[in-house]
Amino acid sequence: MGIIKEEKLKFLFNQFNHTSEFKLFEELASGHINDTYLIKTHEKPYFVLQRINHKVFKNVPGLIHNKVAISRHLKEKLGHLSEQVLRRHVLDFINTKNGAPYYKDKDGNYWNMMVYIEDSVTFETVNNEEVAYEGGKLFGNFLFLTSDFLASKLTDVIPKFHDMSFRFSQFEEALKVASVERLNLANTYITEVNELKEEMHILQKLKESGAIKLRVTHNDTKISNALFDKDNKGLCVIDTDTVMPGIVHYDFGDAIRTICNTAPEDEKKLELVNFNICYYKAYVKGFLEKIESDLSAVEIEHLPLGAKTMIFIMAIRFLTDFLNGDIYYKTAYPEHNLDRAKNQFKLIESLSEKFKEMGINNL
Numbered sequence: 121m122g123i124i125k126e127e128k129l130k131f132l133f134n135q136f137n138h139t140s141e142f143k144l145f146e147e148l149a150s151g152h153i154n155d156t157y158l159i160k161t162h163e164k165p166y167f168v169l170q171r172i173n174h175k176v177f178k179n180v181p182g183l184i185h186n187k188v189a190i191s192r193h194l195k196e197k198l199g200h201l202s203e204q205v206l207r208r209h210v211l212d213f214i215n216t217k218n219g220a221p222y223y224k225d226k227d228g229n230y231w232n233m234m235v236y237i238e239d240s241v242t243f244e245t246v247n248n249e250e251v252a253y254e255g256g257k258l259f260g261n262f263l264f265l266t267s268d269f270l271a272s273k274l275t276d277v278i279p280k281f282h283d284m285s286f287r288f289s290q291f292e293e294a295l296k297v298a299s300v301e302r303l304n305l306a307n308t309y310i311t312e313v314n315e316l317k318e319e320m321h322i323l324q325k326l327k328e329s330g331a332i333k334l335r336v337t338h339n340d341t342k343i344s345n346a347l348f349d350k351d352n353k354g355l356c357v358i359d360t361d362t363v364m365p366g367i368v369h370y371d372f373g374d375a376i377r378t379i380c381n382t383a384p385e386d387e388k389k390l391e392l393v394n395f396n397i398c399y400y401k402a403y404v405k406g407f408l409e410k411i412e413s414d415l416s417a418v419e420i421e422h423l424p425l426g427a428k429t430m431i432f433i434m435a436i437r438f439l440t441d442f443l444n445g446d447i448y449y450k451t452a453y454p455e456h457n458l459d460r461a462k463n464q465f466k467l468i469e470s471l472s473e474k475f476k477e478m479g480i481n482n483l
């Protein structure tokens with residue numbers, strides 16, 4: 121099996137335009153959707169080869185087009201940096217030997233490849249304030265640098281991705297098809313979802329009324345989608361698959377969801393799941409340093425609600441997938457999605473106790 125996989129990855133790697141020699145591969149298993157491999161070559165640089173899940177992403181060519189266009193834009197904006205420094209801050213995608221930005225294999229799978237950024241680290245959970253602060257700067261700067269990118273040029277790779285009404289309608293459909301066993305296991309959380317329904321639609325309403333503007337957003341700003349150097353300084357925002365028009369609260373909130381959780385998103389021991397307000401404050405500081413000049417009073421006022429809303433949207437999505445029998449996210453065991461949902465609800469509970477302290481003027 122291992123040998124077959126290695127041969128396959130070697131073949132795929134060699135479809136791309138480079139002069140490197142494949143040595144070995146390692147799976148990078150932190151994502152829930154795509155399959156990602158680090159390809160080690162005899163000489164550096166190494167590469168990251170990725171299969172984009174086309175069941176989840178219906179328009180893979182559109183997705184790759186978005187990623188490449190965003191990288192190009194970032195490179196132009198950071199054109200004052202040396203080539204060497206730039207390569208550590210912006211993803212560099214490699215075309216195939218035929219000049220295409222992705223390779224489609226005989227089974228219909230789509231592959232894309234980028235240069236691996238050397239001496240970089242990622243965090244699943246945060247252990248010090250500096251990483252929270254640097255994460256804030258990194259994601260804030262991503263929004264700042266893409267603020268003049270025409271959002272209408274982006275393909276909507278997953279329409280309604282962070283649309284609350286859409287996620288509620290998926291949840292309600294799942295309730296109809298779920299097994300009695302799963303409904304029973306999820307019972308308490310189904311009640312919680314319904315109790316929060318109104319509050320969790322506030323941001324969507326402000327977006328729809330035009331009170332909060334649409335901008336280019338990353339939409340998956342969990343902290344493991346940020347690269348850091350060995351001194352905890354932010355390097356590069358990765359996983360730009362879901363770059364689409366959105367509101368600032370999506371990116372602010374999803375980062376807080378992961379940075380301020382004292383445990384990983386699937387930690388089962390809920391007493392370990394707490395909201396770290398110090399990391400919140402550090403993140404806000406870094407984030408606003410980069411993007412405050414571009415934000416309206418309404419946007420700033422609603423940042424804390426953005427955090428609560430993004431934790432909730434992941435909770436409802438994990439719960440929905442559990443009720444559906446685990447058809448969307450990769451899972452390692454039968455109750456994995458339920459554990460993820462429980463974890464996010466515990467985080468909401470802990471955040472709610474500190475909600476007043478989270479107001480930007482109180483910091």
Ligand code: GN1
Nearest residue numbers: 150151152153154176340342359434
């Ligand atoms: C998925 O696979 P990954 O880690 O890039 C999901 C995100 C969730 C995240 C939860 C396309 O992202 O929305 O926040 O899991 N991506 C998609 O960890 O659904």
Ligand code: MG
Nearest residue numbers: 340359361362
């Ligand atoms: Mg992602």
